Amino acid sequence: MIPPLLQLDSVAVHAGREDLVELGVHALPIDLSSTNPLPDIETGGLSYEAMAGGGTPHPEGGAVYARLWNPTVARFESALARMEHTEDSVAFSSGMAAMTAAILATTRESGRHHVLAVRPLYGGTDHLLASGLLGTEVRFCTAEGVAAALRPDTALIILETPANPTLDLVDIRAVVEAARGVPVLVDNTFATPILQNPADLGAAMVLHSATKYLGGHGDVIAGVIACDRERAAALRRVRAVTGALLHPLGAYLLHRGLATLPIRVRAQQANAQRIAAWLSTHPSVARVHYPGIAGDPHGLLGRQMKGTGAMISIDLRGGFEQARRLTSSVGLFTHAVSLGGVDSLIQHPAALTHRPVASEARPASSLVRLSIGLEDHEDLMADLDRALAAPRVSHPLRHHHR
Numbered sequence: 001m002i003p004p005l006l007q008l009d010s011v012a013v014h015a016g017r018e019d020l021v022e023l024g025v026h027a028l029p030i031d032l033s034s035t036n037p038l039p040d041i042e043t044g045g046l047s048y049e050a051m052a053g054g055g056t057p058h059p060e061g062g063a064v065y066a067r068l069w070n071p072t073v074a075r076f077e078s079a080l081a082r083m084e085h086t087e088d089s090v091a092f093s094s095g096m097a098a099m100t101a102a103i104l105a106t107t108r109e110s111g112r113h114h115v116l117a118v119r120p121l122y123g124g125t126d127h128l129l130a131s132g133l134l135g136t137e138v139r140f141c142t143a144e145g146v147a148a149a150l151r152p153d154t155a156l157i158i159l160e161t162p163a164n165p166t167l168d169l170v171d172i173r174a175v176v177e178a179a180r181g182v183p184v185l186v187d188n189t190f191a192t193p194i195l196q197n198p199a200d201l202g203a204a205m206v207l208h209s210a211t212k213y214l215g216g217h218g219d220v221i222a223g224v225i226a227c228d229r230e231r232a233a234a235l236r237r238v239r240a241v242t243g244a245l246l247h248p249l250g251a252y253l254l255h256r257g258l259a260t261l262p263i264r265v266r267a268q269q270a271n272a273q274r275i276a277a278w279l280s281t282h283p284s285v286a287r288v289h290y291p292g293i294a295g296d297p298h299g300l301l302g303r304q305m306k307g308t309g310a311m312i313s314i315d316l317r318g319g320f321e322q323a324r325r326l327t328s329s330v331g332l333f334t335h336a337v338s339l340g341g342v343d344s345l346i347q348h349p350a351a352l353t354h355r356p357v358a359s360e361a362r363p364a365s366s367l368v369r370l371s372i373g374l375e376d377h378e379d380l381m382a383d384l385d386r387a388l389a390a391p392r393v394s395h396p397l398r399h400h401h402r
């Protein structure tokens with residue numbers, strides 16, 4: 001047992017490893033069994049029933065079948081819950097699978113189907129909600145508009161802060177108060193548990209696309225929701241039925257990555273702060289979207305967030321044409337979607353991550369999003385400076401038609 005009052009950095013290294021000494025191992029074990037030997041029909045059946053209800057295996061009945069439960073995944077879940085200050089967490093095969101389960105668990109089990117969503121949101125989330133695929137009726141609103149948009153049949157409120165891709169900050173506590181007991185789900189992907197713990201501010205569910213900072217190395221697709229035991233059981237019931245589980249190898253990589261999450265986030269943030277300040281004086285940049293740069297009207301820095309993070313968006317004076325040149329001229333940055341890894345990425349939200357978003361809510365075509373990694377900040381600035389000065393290339397086709 002690890003002592004309960006450790007600081008975050010110690011929790012990141014030790015959480016979810018409580019049974020390792022007893023097992024006689026030092027590194028996290030990976031259990032790849034898809035099925036498990038049953039002791040006898042009765043206890044096997046009891047275990048099956050406990051897990052289908054969203055619980056853990058019966059002590060003598062074993063794990064039965066890996067769609068119901070897996071010890072490698074369970075260790076990661078307990079570590080992440082510790083870091084998010086919640087009783088439990090439930091891991092999924094992707095951030096979108098986690099979002100789907102959260103919507104199904106709150107709407108289907110309550111018989112309510114109205115969902116409020118504070119824009120802006122990640123393009124995939126916006127698309128899932130707008131599509132009505134899950135039988136929900138979704139109303140998009142602003143954070144200030146939540147109280148007025150609430151209905152007796154509202155099952156869930158979804159928000160993201162800092163939001164993808166504009167880095168808008170939402171006051172979590174204010175939305176929770178306006179929600180009058182309706183559960184609020186906060187997508188905490190950008191902030192990570194290192195910079196923000198929404199459960200401490202009243203959020204009922206804290207979602208991560210674990211693909212991003214939690215994984216941190218661009219080699220896992222995963223999602224996770226931190227919440228109380230009761231909601232976790234509801235999410236596991238949905239997961240067991242829909243099968244959107246996290247593979248144990250993915251859980252192993254995520255759990256291994258948690259140990260370095262605090263230092264990665266702080267080092268990437270230190271780089272981003274320097275780069276954001278430099279970009280705000282750059283002649284090609286009309287506006288820098290980075291927490292704190294345009295002021296902090298709700299006073300959320302320090303109160304809600306322990307730091308400003310490592311995601312930056314910029315509006316280019318040269319509009320879409322310059323975005324095209326910038327993204328195709330970078331060398332150290334990789335032109336790719338996703339974010340949060342040790343290497344820096346650049347992408348154009350309106351054309352890519354936010355492509356499915358309705359035109360009235362789609363990001364500006366002059367906006368480019370940067371995920372700052374662990375490279376030397378001067379190398380990153382030099383790369384951006386060079387690519388921002390890239391000359392306009394003439395289009396051979398256009399010449400041809402002239």
Ligand SMILES: *Cc1c(COP(=O)(O)O)cnc(C)c1O
Nearest residue numbers: 094095096122164189209211222
């Ligand atoms: C990427 C992302 C998601 C979706 O996660 P996947 O792991 O790609 O399914 C959800 N929310 C935010 C903020 C994201 O950046």
